[in-house]
Amino acid sequence: MNNLGQKIRKNRESHGLLLRQVASIIEIDQALLSKIERGERMATKNQIIALANFFKINERELLTLWLGEKIAYEIKDEENANDALKAAEEAIQYFRNTKDKLTHV
Numbered sequence: 443m444n445n446l447g448q449k450i451r452k453n454r455e456s457h458g459l460l461l462r463q464v465a466s467i468i469e470i471d472q473a474l475l476s477k478i479e480r481g482e483r484m485a486t487k488n489q490i491i492a493l494a495n496f497f498k499i500n501e502r503e504l505l506t507l508w509l510g511e512k513i514a515y516e517i518k519d520e521e522n523a524n525d526a527l528k529a530a531e532e533a534i535q536y537f538r539n540t541k542d543k544l545t546h547v
C-alpha cells in the first residue's frame with residue numbers, strides 16, 4: 443500500500459530535500475513532518491494542500507489519500523468497518539442527490 447506518508451517522503455527525497463527544508467517551506471515543525479511521513483501523525487488538510495502545491499503533485503490525489511487514511515484510522519478497530527464504508531458511500535450519494543434536488547427547486 444502506498445500511503446500518504448510514503449508518498450510525501452518519496453517526493454521529498456526525489457527532490458533531494460531534507461525534512462527541515464520542506465517543513466520550513468510549509469511552515470510546520472520538522473518533527474511533525476517526520477511523524478507525518480512515518481504515519482505517526484495525521485497532517486491537516488491545509489498541510490496536505492501546501493505539500494501538494496510545493497511538490498507540484500496532484501492535490502486531489504494527495505487529499506484523497508489523506509481523507510482515506512483519516513477515515514480508516516477512525517474505523518480500523520470496528521468489526522463491521524467494511525460494511526460501514528459501503529453504508530457511507532451510499533449516504534454520500536444520497537446527500538449529493540438530495541442537495542442537487544434541493545438547489546434546483
